[in-house]
Amino acid sequence: SQQGEEDPQALSIQEGENATMNCSYKTSINNLQWYRQNSGRGLVHLILIRSNEREKHSGRLRVTLDTSKKSSSLLITASRAADTASYFCATDRGSGGSNYKLTFGKGTLLTVNP
Amino acid sequence: DGGITQSPKYLFRKEGQNVTLSCEQNLNHDAMYWYRQDPGQGLRLIYYSQIVNDFQKGDIAEGYSVSREKKESFPLTVTSAQKNPTAFYLCASSTWAGARETQYFGPGTRLLVL
Numbered sequence: 001s002q003q004g005e006e007d008p009q010a011l012s013i014q015e016g017e018n019a020t021m022n023c024s025y026k027t028s029i030n031n032l033q034w035y036r037q038n039s040g041r042g043l044v045h046l047i048l049i050r051s052n053e054r055e056k057h058s059g060r061l062r063v064t065l066d067t068s069k070k071s072s073s074l075l076i077t078a079s080r081a082a083d084t085a086s087y088f089c090a091t092d093r094g095s096g097g098s099n100y101k102l103t104f105g106k107g108t109l110l111t112v113n114p
Numbered sequence: 115d116g117g118i119t120q121s122p123k124y125l126f127r128k129e130g131q132n133v134t135l136s137c138e139q140n141l142n143h144d145a146m147y148w149y150r151q152d153p154g155q156g157l158r159l160i161y162y163s164q165i166v167n168d169f170q171k172g173d174i175a176e177g178y179s180v181s182r183e184k185k186e187s188f189p190l191t192v193t194s195a196q197k198n199p200t201a202f203y204l205c206a207s208s209t210w211a212g213a214r215e216t217q218y219f220g221p222g223t224r225l226l227v228l
Contacts, residue, residue, distance in 0.1 A: 042219035104156035
């Protein structure tokens, strides 16, 4: 079963608006990562947040992590048409699983309309 | 120019045929991974390798085989035993720390059945 589940499955906004995507997971983690995928392309790493961190920023991206609720959010501010892509969260499997395995959610498809 | 390359971009398989997907990296990473992505789905782990001459089954290894004879290369063979091979295949690599660090992805190979 999926460890991470993104919400919503699809999001459509206007250029300049903020986009928020959420990720929930089931078991304890060491870190959570967000990746972006343009249609038909490979994934690109956006940001990694460790279990002892609560918030992290990178440019227009802001990621939060709430380990008590087993959830994370990705905020993209001042969105651009070029931000149109699918966004995935990925978690490791914590202390009970292999340190080499990431588990990906099904993703949120973000469409930014010009 | 560092990165991961996958070839071919598109691959067609006939019934009963084995096909091999290429993955090469020049990032000097120890760990390499193969994922399968179906439409509207997240990534599922097929095989991973932590070091040369060693590899482990992922979540959906049946019908697939791999080899890791060189650090920079991790080819995936889709065998005739894989009854539903049509998918987008992604190769990735990371440092020895694996899921606790960033994974770098290739551009993907789309496999279609004739």
